[in-house]
Each structure stands twice: as structure tokens, then as C-alpha cells.
Amino acid sequence: MAGKDHLVFVRVVFVNDSVPHCFHGGGGVTAYSMVKALAGRGLDVNVVALASSQHNGNAREKDHIQHLKSELGVGVNILKPSEGPRGRRRWPTFKDQFPSVHQAGALLKRVDDLRPDVLLGYHWAALGAMYNVAGKLKVGIVGDPVHLPELFRREIFKRSKARKSVTRKIRERLLSGWNVKTQERGMVKLLNSCARSGAFAAHHAEDLQRWGAVDCQYFRTPTPDPNATSKRQGPKFKIMHIGHLKGVATIAGLEILADPVLPNLEKVLGHEGFEIHLVGGFFDELPSELRQKLIHAAVKIRGQINPPDEEFLTSHLLLVPTPIELGIRVRIITAFSFGACIVAHRANCKGIPELKDGYNCLLGNDGFELASACLRIYRDPELRRKLEAGSRETYDQFFSITVAGGRVAHVTEEIVGR
Structure with a gap:
């Protein structure tokens, strides 16, 4: 591998849907960690964000930009609203299902100005915008x-018995059949337009390869090191659940937390013997039946907390009851970085095969087993400390910015040096 003196001449444009940040949200943390890894290896990095996140209520975007520029030495460029994507994802055509392809012209203008050696895109909007940018190496x-x-959200809607609007019924009809096939073919087309490609979930890398994406590799998700101080758990048993409460994976897990995890914990510990802290915004927008089940003496609605460091340090365990095999939960990787004790549904092993029952977590196949695992942690502080140690070891071995981010940087350097 080339030395750092050589790497500084490798120019990278990092394409993302918004300005990367490390404050909240799995996508933002992942994008930020990739950029930090690239900059830390001495590459010349410029971010091109496809839109301003201020339009999604992110009032701290200026802080993110300032941090990237002053702390990491990274340039930041944001496409104008007039340069945004067009399309409503209604019809089974590639450009309609991946509307960011319409941003290729705007992205090309930035690329011509920045003159990178390679484009690195994170997630589908970025790959769509990069697709028609010719003559550049791409990752x-x-x-x-x-x-x-x-598709998973549709199943949750069925279980919640919520009344669907006419618009939603039409959307579900349009997102089935030919549109799904178009999306599968489109994902393969976008990945195969890149010199190197991959996915941050092991099972999805395998899925995409099976659909036709050539050598789509599993990349471990890099996450910042919080450099956490020692844990400060109080006398009351504290379970943390963290995640965006409008996310489909989080909602699926909350259904299990509400029943049977919560009633089984109460049966053994009593409603004053433990606390479950729900960290994440939009509690009031949960399906009404689920929301009512979570209004409980032991459940503390905390809202969004940035940064969540204190919650990780004062909780006895992180509970991740998500039972669906959708992506990965970056909250698990973050928990590894804090050396937190983790209790998780076994479905999460599909995306994160580094989860090892009894070493860095306890796993359960359903809500009853998850409740039993929580009670094991309650009764056995020595087991908790063992899992905490395994958790941090897993982070150091696989998911640090140096290791996981370093692989992203290495692949980016490698295609330039071919």
C-alpha cells in the first residue's frame, strides 16, 4: 500500500444524500465515519451532498459543515434545491425508481470543478446521481x-390495523409487482457501474450478488470511538432502547418490547424494579395501539438525545428487539464502541455476523427469550461485565474507524492505483 505522502494526492469526492454528521441516525454516523477514515489516511476529500438536511428540520447543518472543514479538513458542497431529484417512484422505469439519476448533471459540474480521482458514493441516492457521470472511477x-x-412497513401496517389512506393504498399497489423487479434490476445496474461495490450488511451483500451485482462485498460499518469513561450504572436496573421511532425496524422491535418483553419483566421484577428508557424522537407518531402499550410506569419516554453517551454509560444493557432482517442496526455497532452489554434478537446476526451469543451479547429468538436474557443480566453482574468486555473487543477488532473505515479507504486507494 502506498505511504501517506503519496495518498495526499488521491482526490476523493464523497457523494451522500446530505451532509455527514456524527450526532444521530445510523446513516449519518456511517457516512461521517467513512469521511473521517478517508481524511485520516491523508486523502484529499470533498463531500458533495445531494440536498441540504435543513429541509428535513436539521438546524445543526452549519455546525456539521464547520466541523468537517475545521476538524477534518474536508470540503463541503451542497446541491441547490433546483438541482434536486425529480420523480415520484410510481412507474416501473429505472429513472422513476431511482430519481437521483436526474442529478447527474449537477453532480458533474461539481466533479469538473473538484477534479477527483475517484467518486465514493454511500447508498442508493448517491449511486443514482453518480450513474451517468462518465469517465471517473467509482466505489x-x-x-x-x-x-x-x-415492504416491511406494509406488514407492520397490517398488524397495527391502522386505516390506510387512499394515497397509501395506491402507493402500495404501485410498489409491488413490476416496480420491485425494476428496483432489483436497478440496484444491480448501479452497483455494477462501480469499479468496486459493497453493502454494510452481510446478508444484503449476498442478496445483491445473487441478483447479479458482481463481487458485491460485505463491508463492516465504521463507527467513531466515543473514548468513553467508566460506566456509572445506578442501583435500579436500567434497560435502554434507542432508535428513530418512525423507522420500520425500530417499530417492529417495539412491538416485541411492548408484548411480551415488558409484561414478562414486570411479572418478575415488579413495575418499580426496573426502567426501560426509550431514546428517540417521534413517540407520539407511533401506531396508537403500540403507543398505549408503552405508556407504562417502568417506561421512560426520553425523546431524542444528542449525544447519547450518558445513556450508554448509565444503562445496564442495550435492548435491540428488532426481529426483521432489514439492514443493520448501527446502534449495535455504537454499543460495541461503548463496551455496552447487548441483548438482541437473533435476526440481527444476519446483517452483523460478528454478534456472538455469550461473548459480546445475549441473543433471543423471540420476546420471551429476550426477556429471559434481560433477567440473566439482572441476576448476574459478572456475566454483564464479561459481555461488556467482549463488546468493546469486537469494536476494536472489526468496527473502529481505523479498521472498518480503513478498509473503505484502502479500496478507494486501490482502484486509483490499478
Whole structure:
């Protein structure tokens, strides 16, 4: 591998849907960690964000930009609203299902100005915008397949018995059949337009290869090191659940937390013997039946907390009850970085095969087993400390910015040096 003196001449444009940041959200943390890894290896990095996140209520975007520029030495460019994507994902055509392809012209203008050696795109919007930018080496890494969140959300809607609007019924009809096939073919087309490609979930890398993406590799998700101080758990048993409460994976897990995890814990510990802290915004927008089940004396609705360091340090365990095999939960990787004790549904092993029952976590196949695992942690502090140690060891071995981010940087350097 080339030395650092050589690497500084490798120019990278990192394409993302918004300005990368490390404050909240798995996608933002992953993008930020990739950029930090590239900059830390001495590459000349410029971010091109396809849109301003201020339009999604992110009032801290200026802080993110300033941090990237002053702390990491990274340039930041944001496409104008007039340069945004067009298309409504209604019809089974490639450009309609991947509307960011319409941003190729705007992206090309930035590329011509920045003159990079390689484009690195994170997730489908970035790969769509990069698709028609010719004459540049490209690396594309994605999270979950583009069509899966909506398909899983449809199943949750059925279970919640919520009344669907006419608009939603039409959307579900349009997102089935030929559109799914178009999306699968489109994902393969976007990945195969890159010199190197991969996914941050092991099972999705395998899925995409099976659909036709050539050598789509599993990349471990890099996450910042919080450099956490020692844990400060109090006398009351504290379980943390963290995640965006509008996310389909989080909602699926909350259904299990509400029943049977919560009633089984109460049966053994009593409603005053433990606390479950729900960290994440939009509690009021949960399906009404689920929301009512979670209004409980032992459940503390904390809202969004940035940064969540204190919650990780004061909780006895992180509970991740997500039972669906959709992407990965970056909250698990973050928990590894804190050396946190983790209790998780076994479905999460599909995306994160580094989860090892009894070494860095306890796993359960359903809500009853998850409740039993929580009670094991409650009764056995020595087991908790063993899992905490395994958790941090897993981070150091696989998911640090140096290791996991270093692989992203190495692949980026490698295609330039071919």
C-alpha cells in the first residue's frame, strides 16, 4: 500500500444524500465515519451532498459543515434545491425508481470543478446521481436494498390495523409487482457501474450478488470511538432502547418490547424494579395501539438525545428487539464502541455476523427469550461485565474507524492505483 505522502494526492469526492454528521441516525454516523477514515489516511476529500438536511428540520447543518472543514479538513458542497431529484417512484422505469439519476448533471459540474480521482458514493441516492457521470472511477457502498423498508412497513401496517389512506393504498399497489423487479434490476445496474461495490450488511451483500451485482462485498460499518469513561450504572436496573421511532425496524422491535418483553419483566421484577428508557424522537407518531402499550410506569419516554453517551454509560444493557432482517442496526455497532452489554434478537446476526451469543451479547429468538436474557443480566453482574468486555473487543477488532473505515479507504486507494 502506498505511504501517506503519496495518498495526499488521491482526490476523493464523497457523494451522500446530505451532509455527514456524527450526532444521530445510523446513516449519518456511517457516512461521517467513512469521511473521517478517508481524511485520516491523508486523502484529499470533498463531500458533495445531494440536498441540504435543513429541509428535513436539521438546524445543526452549519455546525456539521464547520466541523468537517475545521476538524477534518474536508470540503463541503451542497446541491441547490433546483438541482434536486425529480420523480415520484410510481412507474416501473429505472429513472422513476431511482430519481437521483436526474442529478447527474449537477453532480458533474461539481466533479469538473473538484477534479477527483475517484467518486465514493454511500447508498442508493448517491449511486443514482453518480450513474451517468462518465469517465471517473467509482466505489459504491449501500445499506439495505431500496425496496425492503416499504415492504416491511406494509406488514407492520397490517398488524397495527391502522386505516390506510387512499394515497397509501395506491402507493402500495404501485410498489409491488413490476416496480420491485425494476428496483432489483436497478440496484444491480448501479452497483455494477462501480469499479468496486459493497453493502454494510452481510446478508444484503449476498442478496445483491445473487441478483447479479458482481463481487458485491460485505463491508463492516465504521463507527467513531466515543473514548468513553467508566460506566456509572445506578442501583435500579436500567434497560435502554434507542432508535428513530418512525423507522420500520425500530417499530417492529417495539412491538416485541411492548408484548411480551415488558409484561414478562414486570411479572418478575415488579413495575418499580426496573426502567426501560426509550431514546428517540417521534413517540407520539407511533401506531396508537403500540403507543398505549408503552405508556407504562417502568417506561421512560426520553425523546431524542444528542449525544447519547450518558445513556450508554448509565444503562445496564442495550435492548435491540428488532426481529426483521432489514439492514443493520448501527446502534449495535455504537454499543460495541461503548463496551455496552447487548441483548438482541437473533435476526440481527444476519446483517452483523460478528454478534456472538455469550461473548459480546445475549441473543433471543423471540420476546420471551429476550426477556429471559434481560433477567440473566439482572441476576448476574459478572456475566454483564464479561459481555461488556467482549463488546468493546469486537469494536476494536472489526468496527473502529481505523479498521472498518480503513478498509473503505484502502479500496478507494486501490482502484486509483490499478
